[in-house]
Amino acid sequence: MKNVHWKQLLPHVIAIVIFVIIAVLFAKPTLEGKVLQQSDVIHWRGMAQDLIQYKDTHGKYPLWNNNLFGGMPAYQIILTAANPVSVVYAHPLFMLFLPKPIGFFFLLCISFYFLSQVLRINPWIGIGxxxxxxxxxxxxxxxxxxxxTQMLALGYVPALMGAIWLIYQKKYWWGTALTALFSALLIAQNHLQIAxxxxxxxxxxxxxxxxxxLKAKDYQHLVKALVLTLIAGAIGATCNLVSLATTNDYSKATMRNGTLNLDTTNHANTTRKNSGLPIDYAFNWSYGRAESFTLLIPDVYGGASNGELNGDSHIAKILQQKGVPDDQAAQFAESMPSYWGSQPFTSGPVYLGAVLCLLFIFGMVYLKTPHKWWILALTIxxxxxxxxKNLMFFNEFLFNHLPLYNKFRVPTMTLVIPQFTFPLVAVMVLQQLFFDTKDKLLAILALKKTLIITGAFFVLAILLYFSFDYAAPADANLKTYFNQLTQGNAIESNSIYNALIADRRSLFATDLIRSIIFVILAAASIFFYLKNKLKATYAIAAFVVLIAADNISIDRRYFSDKxxxxxxxxxxxYFKSTAADLQIMKDTSYYRVLNLTQDVFNDALTSYHFHSVGGYHPAKLSIVEDLLNFQLRKQPMNMQVLNMLNxxxxIVNNPATNKPEVxxxxxxxxxxWFIKTVQFVNGPAAVMKALDHFTPKDTAIVELADQSLVTYTGTADSTATxxxxxxxxxxxxYTSNSNTNGFAVFSEIYYxxxxxxxxDGKETPIIQTNYVLRGLSIPAGKHDIVFEFKPASYYNNIKIAIxxxxxxxxxxxxAIVGSFKQGKQNDAA
Known part of the structure; x- marks a missing residue:
């Protein structure tokens, strides 16, 4: 090519610069050497520490993690596979090698910008x-x-949409290549729910x-486009075959594939396994119907569960009137649950932006493209x-019939779809408005209809404002707390609670007014442009500024330098060893730890230091979840089960010192250990019930179906080791020595x-014992026993992924060579 079109490249360079500047300013402490205090990352560090320490010693990560719930596969924590040509090497490039989280926000920006350019949107509109x-x-x-991983997966959604759109635009080479690349990168982020x-x-x-x-009777392109898209997507998925295969393999053994139900009314000890997650658990975080107004007005339901209120709040002021120091009143207010919706708790509302909401409605009214209809249907x-759970007839049907849907939880997360569709419609309609409007009178009419629809939403919001009682489902506990705080003074207690209600109302009212102002400013920009009072350049710049100011100002409530x-x-x-930890660490033998000073089965910090009975993981092995439900979550815990788990x-809390002790x-x-007796029972439910009353030192409980694998005849050697x-x-x-055939139980999780x-080098079947452990039939004599973890789902797929x-x-x-040749041909012409 003779000439590089620098003027055409300049807007894209400016876009990159703008994205970098905004991301840097948004997460500026990163450049000062500080890191985000992220609860999930802290959990991950606890989960991953055993694997990290192993790598430091052996130079590679293991596939089995010893420190969580007695042991589990490491696939969902850290998984690496030797792949010298992995497409993941391109991932830092798309983040412009920027540090976390600056690179995260840049990735989402540049990915959506790529889509906008595929759609031939003006670069400045694409920036907005x-x-x-x-x-x-x-x-x-x-x-x-x-x-x-969720954020990074969201980063590749627009890029992959753009790549597929290229195929559908008959740009087959680039579309196929980029669809394969971006599908591989999206799946590589290991957040399959976003995928x-x-x-x-x-x-x-x-x-x-x-x-x-079909309307255009372009059947050849239809077939070609669908085939290429499926092939490219399949290639991208195959790049991740190791992670997909191990995840699929693992999922079959996790709580997401069902958990044990004991039918206490059936004396035959029958068992029923649910397929997928229990629906109550999966739907726990469901958005309220009226809560959907947060897309337009962020604090309709009070915002986050805490942290929304400060020293200027009603509740702080009433405490100050009662003599509480200002700083303590402010801290108390900040800890109060301003959120009063139906979710158990929330870190903040899903707010898409008042400006984008207006543009989405304007797009549905004004856009000529037929694409708006599938976008509208998708959004609804x-x-x-x-x-x-707030629309159970619809969502229960999907849960039971939509393939794989019952493997996922948190329905609220589906709002990432309108997070994508709203700005997509926004750039489409702004492009049409500023560059394809032939009749401005029709555009003004469309704007009027848009304002009527938007105004109707605001009127409904105002009606809700006056009709809500602002009481949360958990407020009964809060009232009890206030009553204790005021030593039973009902008047004082009610005054504090009423102040909180007033704060919740105030949060709604403030954001209602705020959103109305942004809508007015956005509508005015369109109106003045259509009336030739504002140039297109300035109007577009106004939208970029309005969108940024609108969204980022709300973001700052939940993401700031703090x-x-x-x-x-x-x-x-979080990770400094306590005196109790140091005391336990003196013992270098192999054992497990139960930490009762934490929420045992939602605690990854103990796993940072020890092989833990508890832990934290969103997809535990189903047999472990069953054991927790029926033996360890009950009070008192089954000590015999704790004994067999070594x-x-x-670790308990010393009430005198309020510190952990061992x-x-x-x-x-x-x-x-070798046992004396093997007890055979019919089915997993019977095994679980047998754990209620047994002595694991002497007895092993095995399903009747595995009886043929047990060669032990019941004659134990008391000297066996x-x-x-x-x-x-x-x-x-392991090593063993016994004068007779024996049966040994290994305190390792069965998988x-x-x-x-x-x-002695000869494979022997592992027998599921005591519901969660491993057992082996061991012949008389001295023997070397080896357990080896070599999952086929991992090792059989590495070469295919490469x-x-x-x-x-x-x-x-x-694609690059093809573009180069095409460019030379164009230059020659």
């Missing part, structure tokens, strides 16, 4: 839409919470295009899905999707 997508409140909230929502988005878009192709469906800390401060706060140390459990059974030689995560080595057992990754690079090279 990109900012609207990247800085919707949900983005700031999930980054503050530490949902990094699932993308499939829904792409499905609606494809239906929209198919209708157009996503909104209905977000209501979860979210950043020195890394040493975070380490000292729980040598229990209790030794002398009955912990160690890593392995078995010892753990080495636990190397993926490889366990039949990769663990193999060998006695091949798919190489194919993506070849497709990209082909």
């Amino acid at each position: 839409g990109s900012i609207g997508y990247a800085y919707a409140s949900f983005s700031a909230i999930i980054v503050a919470a530490g949902h990094d 699932y929502y993308f499939i829904i988005i792409a499905g609606f878009m494809t239906i929209g295009f198919i209708i157009q192709w 469906v996503a909104l209905l899905m977000s209501w979860g 979210n950043f800390q020195d890394e040493d401060t975070i380490d000292d706060t 729980t040598k140390y229990i 209790q030794l459990n002398p009955n912990a059974l160690g890593p392995c 078995i010892h753990l030689v080495k636990n190397d995560n993926d490889i366990l080595h 039949n999707r990769g663990w193999k057992a060998y006695i 091949g798919a990754s190489a194919l993506v690079w070849l497709l990209l090279i082909g």
Whole structure:
């Protein structure tokens, strides 16, 4: 090509610069060496510490994690596979090698901007839409919470949509290559729920295009486009075959594939397994119907569960009147639950922006493109899905019939779909308004209709404002707390509660007025442009500024400099060993720890230091979840179960010092032992019930179906010994010595999707024992026993993933070469 069109490139360079500047200013403490204090990342560090320490010693990550819930696969925590041509190497480039979280917000901006350019949107309009997508409140909230993979997956949704759109525009080479690349990168972020929502988005878009192709009788392109899209998507998925295969394999053994129900009315101990998550659990975080107004007015329901109120609030002022110091009153107000919706708690509302809401409605009224109809249908469906249990007839049907939908939870998350569709419509309608408007009178008429519809929403919001009681489902507990705080003085207690109600009303009213102002400013920009009072350039600039100011100002409520800390401060706060920890660490043998000073089964911090009985993971093994439900969540805990789990140390709170102290459990059974009796029962429910009253030191409980695998005849050798030689995560080595055939129980979690057992090099079946543990039939004599974790889902797919990754690079090279040749031909012409 003879000439590089620098003037055409300049707007794109400016867009990149603007995205970088906004992201840097938004997360400025990152450049000062500070890091985000993210609860989910703190949990992840606790979960991952065993794997990180292993890598520091061995140079690679193991596939089995010893520190969570007695042991579990590491797939969903850290998973790496040797792939010298992995497309993931391109990921830092798309974040412009910027540090976290600056790079996160840049990725969402540049990804949406790419889509806007595929749609041939003016670059400046594309900048506004990109900012609207990247800085919707949900983005700031999930980054503050530490949902990094979710944010990164959202970063590739617009780019992948743009790539598919290229195919549908008959730009086959680039479309296919980029669809393969971006689908690989989206899936690589390992947030399959966002990938699932993308499939829904792409499905609606494809239906929209198919209708157009059928009307145009363009059957050849229809077939070619669909085939290329499916092939490219399949290549991208195959690049991630190791993670997809291991996740699929693992999911079959997790609570997301069902948990145990004991039918106490059936004396035959029958068992029923649910397929997928329990619907009550899956729908726990459902958006309220009226709560959907937060898309337009953020604090309709009080914003976040806490942190919304300050020293100027009603509740702070009434405390100050009662003699409470100003700083204490402000701290008390900040801790109060301003959110009063139906979700258990929330870090903040899903706010898309009043300006974008106006433009979305304007687009539905004014846009000529048929694409608006599939976008509208998609948005409505996503909104209905977000209501979860609040629209049960619709969502229960989807939960039971939509493939794989019952594997996911938190219906509120479907609002990432309108987070995408609103700015998409916004850039489309602004492009048409400023560059394709032939009759401004029709545009003014469309604006009037838009204002009537938007005004109707505001009128309804005002009616809600006056009709709401602003009482939360959990306020009864709050009233009890206020009553205790005021030593039973009902008048004082009610005055504090009424002040909180007044604050909730005030939050709604303030944001209602705020959104009306932004809508007026946006509508005025359109009106003055149509009346030739404002040039298109200035009007577009006004929209960029309005969208940025609207969204980022709300983001600042949930993501600010206060979210950043020195890394040493975070380490000292969460990961510094206590005196109790140091006492336990003196014991270098193999054991597990139960920490009762924490929420045992939602605590990853204990796993940072020890092999923990508890832990935190959103997808626990179903047999572990069953054991927790029926044996360890009840009071008192089943000590015999703790003994078989080799729980040598229990951390409790000393009420005298209010500090953790250590209790030794002398009955912990160690890593392995020979038993005297094998008790056979019919089915998993019977095994679980048998755990209520048994002595694991002497008895092993095995399902009747596995009786043929047990060669032990019941004659125990009292002198028999078995010892753990080495636990190397993926490889366990034991030695045994017995004068008779025996049956040994190993205090390791049973997982039949990769663990193999060998006695003197000969494979022997692992028997599920005591519901969650492993058992082996061991012949008489001295033996070396090895357990090895080599899941086929991991090892059998590495070469295939490498091949798919190489194919993506070849497709990209082909697209580049094709473009170069086409450019030379154009120059020659």
